[in-house]
Amino acid sequence: MYLKLLNIDEISEIYNTHMVKDFPKAELKPLDHIVNYMKNDICISVGMYESPENNNETSFTPDLLAGYATFIIPKDYNYCLLDYFAITAPNRGKGFGHTFFSLMKDFFADKLPSLQGIFLECESVESASDEKEISIRTRRIAFYKDCGCIMTNLGSNVFGVEYSILMLPVNNLKNNEFIRLSRNDVDIIYKTMFKPHHYKEYVSLWEKLDEETLSMSAKKLAPFLIGKLLCRNIDGNIIKYRITETECYCGEEDTACHAHKGKTDRTKTLYEKGGTSYVYLCYGIHCLFNVVSGEYGHPEAVLIRGVEGFDGPGKLTKAMKIDRSLNGIDMTCSDKLWIEDDGFKCRYRRDKRVGIDYATPKYRDILWRYIMV
Numbered sequence: 001m002y003l004k005l006l007n008i009d010e011i012s013e014i015y016n017t018h019m020v021k022d023f024p025k026a027e028l029k030p031l032d033h034i035v036n037y038m039k040n041d042i043c044i045s046v047g048m049y050e051s052p053e054n055n056n057e058t059s060f061t062p063d064l065l066a067g068y069a070t071f072i073i074p075k076d077y078n079y080c081l082l083d084y085f086a087i088t089a090p091n092r093g094k095g096f097g098h099t100f101f102s103l104m105k106d107f108f109a110d111k112l113p114s115l116q117g118i119f120l121e122c123e124s125v126e127s128a129s130d131e132k133e134i135s136i137r138t139r140r141i142a143f144y145k146d147c148g149c150i151m152t153n154l155g156s157n158v159f160g161v162e163y164s165i166l167m168l169p170v171n172n173l174k175n176n177e178f179i180r181l182s183r184n185d186v187d188i189i190y191k192t193m194f195k196p197h198h199y200k201e202y203v204s205l206w207e208k209l210d211e212e213t214l215s216m217s218a219k220k221l222a223p224f225l226i227g228k229l230l231c232r233n234i235d236g237n238i239i240k241y242r243i244t245e246t247e248c249y250c251g252e253e254d255t256a257c258h259a260h261k262g263k264t265d266r267t268k269t270l271y272e273k274g275g276t277s278y279v280y281l282c283y284g285i286h287c288l289f290n291v292v293s294g295e296y297g298h299p300e301a302v303l304i305r306g307v308e309g310f311d312g313p314g315k316l317t318k319a320m321k322i323d324r325s326l327n328g329i330d331m332t333c334s335d336k337l338w339i340e341d342d343g344f345k346c347r348y349r350r351d352k353r354v355g356i357d358y359a360t361p362k363y364r365d366i367l368w369r370y371i372m373v
Helices: 008-022 031-039 096-111 131-146 183-193 196-202 218-224 313-319 361-365
Strands: 002-006 043-050 064-072 079-087 117-123 150-158 161-169 203-208 229-234 237-250 277-282 286-292 300-307 337-341 348-351 369-372
Touching (some): 002 008, 008 031, 008 043, 008 064, 031 043, 031 064, 064 183, 117 131, 117 150, 117 183, 131 150, 150 183, 183 203, 196 203, 218 237, 218 300, 277 313, 286 313
Parallel strands (some): 079 117
Antiparallel strands (some): 064 079, 117 161, 150 161, 150 203, 203 337, 229 237, 229 337, 237 300, 237 369
């Protein structure tokens, strides 16, 4: 097997012979879109062929197409999007998909040595409508992972379809460190693909906050979280609310912090790593939700006091069904509760924290409450 670049005539033939059968009509761009991408040098098409000498035919036959793919590659850019990929119908179930991905890494390392990675969109498991679709999407993601792709913290919604984003590293190692795909990296390609009005109306992109981000100090994290999206998966139904109000609590020295008197069965979660959820019962009535922050072993947290539509920490947890069963989960990898950054920017004001009359004057009066304006 080998890969080769396809010209416009070749991909046009493949489109009319294979792509119209291999992809649902709703998912397939018109041929002239692909052709225009290629003419504008933002797209390349690649075919995987079986050499004649490897065929079982006794007489000479032309090279056989076993698979094909199209890629969106903005000029002088370090990432590309795998836009379409398929193995031709007669060759499915033979392991050719894995072969294609294996050849693809070497192919791009040779043809585009500056390329760091290839990202691809896979319909998200979380947005699947039923168990059958969950199974299909889970298997598809497992296939890509088996081919060397890595799940990122990114997700997108393009023309109403919600995707998880994976990346296949190509030339991405520098001092043996993985180069992280950012929201901006993907956004550049979407802006290249779509007209401005289509991009504005039909494309959204978000990034699940990771451990590095959620491990910043509570003093930094509390204002940073203003405007971010608090996300909850309730029996397959994902709800997202924009965070409008936070408070930070900063260690045993902070007399308003639960950890002021040290580590107990109640407060031990505060000593976990950044990104851990801390949910506690207030006055025996309301569950309040916090994001543990800072370094492991140092008890800091950010209380989420409000989201759009629900002012007050008890109201938001009731609306999002956040209770003590979610205490101590790792929000950086949880599929039940997490925080996303969709690029939204906003202003905020500072004020005193609420309901901490028991704290010493220094910590009672400090401006560690952040409110969207």
